[in-house]
Amino acid sequence: MDFDLSQEQTLLQDMVRRFVTEQCPRGFVRELEKSGAFPQAMWKRLSELGLLGLPIPEDHGGSAGSMLDMVIVIEELARAALALAIPFINTVGLSSKVLCSLGSDKQKNELLPRVLSGDMLTSFAWTEASGGTDVLSMKTRAEKSIDGLHYRVNGSKMFITQAHVADYIYTMVRTDTKVAKKTEGLSCLMIPADLQGISIRTIEKTGQRSTGFCEVVFNDVEVPLESLLGDEGQAWKQLVPLLNGERTCFAAVCLGIAEAAFKDAVNYMEQRTAFGKTINHFQALQHYVAEMKILIDGSRLLVYKAAWLESQGKPDALIVTEAFHSAATMVSRVTDLGMQIMGAYGYTTEFDMERYWRDGRVFRLSPISSEMAKNFIAQSMGMPRSY
Ligand SMILES: Cc1cc2nc3c(=O)[nH]c(=O)nc-3n(C[C@H](O)[C@H](O)[C@H](O)COP(=O)(O)OP(=O)(O)OC[C@H]3O[C@@H](n4cnc5c(N)ncnc54)[C@H](O)[C@@H]3O)c2cc1C
Incomplete structure (x- = not known):
């Protein structure tokens, strides 16, 4: 068992982390949330960095990256800007994968160059x-x-x-x-x-x-x-296996949001004082931070395992669903604890914690609800279908 990322994957991670740190400051991200506008210029930058071709085969101009590469990129994008992470999943992760697997040569030749150049978005x-x-x-x-x-x-x-x-x-x-x-x-x-x-x-x-x-x-x-x-007439049979990776990609978003919330909470604890000391001295809050850390690290193991299995050509829908469910509940709990640590300030829109809390909550509903994820897991263990 090897838990290390390869050298190329570490470089990829560093590149995306540097990009979002430099190009997507908090003010910019808050403006995007207010306006709802698509950040086209930033999307073009992702194209210049070669990221929009990450999972696309080399003969179509991509870099034939693995699902683990995708997870690494999505996690980093989601730390800073869902406005990039979510379209990255839809257009690059899902649509391109389906197009590459099922599309005719004409469809691929026409559309993949537009994905690569950042001139096409899909839903x-x-x-x-x-x-x-x-x-x-x-x-x-x-x-x-x-x-x-x-x-x-x-x-x-x-x-x-x-x-x-x-x-x-x-x-x-x-x-x-x-x-x-x-x-x-x-x-x-x-x-x-x-x-x-x-x-x-x-x-x-x-x-x-x-x-x-x-x-x-x-x-x-x-x-x-x-x-x-x-x-x-064959879409269910042909698409469903291809879309398993969707859950892994959204689990990576959960990791990114949770990491951002964790970092903000720890920084806040170092600044805020009560009873004459910074609040990071209080054991109750230290336990919250410890819980956040355990949840994030545990969830990442499952998500990376799901991605690694797919990268090895052994996709496993059960592990994928476990990973997604774990990440979805994790991000809800982590952002909730982050808000608790920050007290009333965490509940204001002057800080980002309330945004992480709102953004992470949705994953207990979509792309698969927690209830349906558990149904699937129970059935995969041989239990009777309950509905
Ligand atoms: C932010 C967001 C983005 C989305 N983007 C897309 C998108 O791009 N494309 C797309 O096609 N869809 C999208 N969706 C839709 C999403 O996939 C659905 O919301 C999700 O599948 C749940 O469906 P529903 O909301 O209609 O809930 P319902 O089906 O009405 O379910 C309501 C509740 O009943 C529970 N329930 C239902 N059946 C069972 C059962 N058998 N056992 C136990 N509990 C059950 C559910 O878990 C849920 O808690 C998005 C949703 C959200 C919130």
Whole structure:
């Protein structure tokens, strides 16, 4: 067993850490949260650093990095700016991976250069208003037009991250309703977000405000047939294994947020005084810090293991889900303790702790809720399906 990062991975980590420290100061990040604007100039810098091609094969101009490389980068980005970390997952981690695995040569040759140059953003649309957990109840329909040139898409998707700034929305649709199982008859369409008949409404949310999420309505949208990714009707079988890594990537975000909260809490304890001494003298608060440290380090072991397994070509959905669930509960607890340490100041918007607290909370709901993660873990151990 070797717990060390390779020399290349340490250099990668240092590079991204230096980049966010120099380019994403707190004031800038707070402004992004207020405006909700996408930091296009910073995104271009990520392209210049070669990061937007990290998981893309070398013959398409990328650097063929591993899932562990992805986790290292995402953790560092998330320490400073979710406005970079979240689109990095969606556009670079998920969409590019799906495109590289399932896309035709034409699709890859057309779209991957735009990802690499920082000129394309993508969203992933599965959830519908009727329920994200029961995702197979989705109803958005794509029917072939009579002239056979288009799919006609009708329906709507809910809570779609950054659909309002995306160039393409990778959308799960039903292309066949007469199926024996709900997992059949689903297809993935790469839908250009500016097609006629698409309307996108941003929805205000509690945390992660620098990356808006949206309702996307498709009203008789004519989508070219060549937008189909993979085989028609086979999207569930083809995409789900590819998207396991999504949970690992979001677990890395949890690590980044928790690290930032930990650092701020420790710094604060060194400055703040009560009863004539700095509050880092109080044992109760020292125990909070110790708990934060144990939780972060323990969670990182699971997340890195999940990433390492995938990097070795042995992805393990159980470990991935354990890692994500651990990271999601960890970040909630760590940011809560951070707020406790900072007292009332931690609850004000003058410090970043309340933002970490809001930003981390969402991972107990998405991309998989804590309840569904535990359902999956129990079933993986052989227990009967409870729903
Ligand atoms: C910030 C954010 C970003 C998101 N981005 C995207 C995106 O880009 N693309 C996308 O497609 N979706 C996205 N989502 C949607 C997300 O995946 C769903 O919110 C999530 O799957 C949960 O679905 P729901 O909110 O409809 O909850 P519901 O399905 O309504 O569930 C409500 C509660 O019931 C529980 N529950 C439901 N069924 C069971 C069961 N069988 N056993 C035990 N408990 C159960 C759930 O765990 C939850 O606690 C995003 C959500 C958030 C919050």
